Amino acid sequence: GAGVSQSPSNKVTEKGKDVELRCDPISGHTALYWYRQSLGQGLEFLIYFQGNSAPDKSGLPSDRFSAERTGGSVSTLTIQRTQQEDSAVYLCASSPRSGTGYEQYFGPGTRLTVT
């Protein structure tokens, strides 16, 4: 079946502009995560959606970052007034609610470059 997809694959934007990054999780997966990976850095947790529960937003670095998940499926990560330090690869992952291990399935990422 289809895996996690993300769009766009690459995004170049000017400093101060807003950007929206999209994630389509695997159908039926109730959990969805956003991570940020800067050059040479590990995975930085941003936000976690689990079913209908309130999202865990504890990783969002500032109020310029927000995310929503509509209908328990597609998610959009929005960065307002982008800064150069926002340049990174943004990874989305989904995970089933049940089953063994709850492993995550990652999308290919969106590479964001803020000029």
Next chain:
Amino acid sequence: AQSVTQLGSHVSVSEGALVLLRCNYSSSVPPYLFWYVQYPNQGLQLLLKYTSAATLVKGINGFEAEFKKSETSFHLTKPSAHMSDAAEYFCAVRGGGYQKVTFGTGTKLQVIP
């Protein structure tokens, strides 16, 4: 609360040598543990996972990991490194079915011919 520590941000091994990547975790409940691999310019893919069944877990590409509760460790090994193993490896823990996953900072493996 849960956390993961990966010792060594960079590890170099010779082709054919043993690969050992270290991971220690902390978790207040019995954990689920994972190793993911990220090849250059690609997303992460699951190598193997521990889910409280067998303590020695075998994954793809000849990798395996052993869960040691007494040492709170989940080290990743492979008997003989191959050039294609060069990648970044991430250890992760999940303290329960509804908790978020916490990742380590990653270990970049270099394989020297």
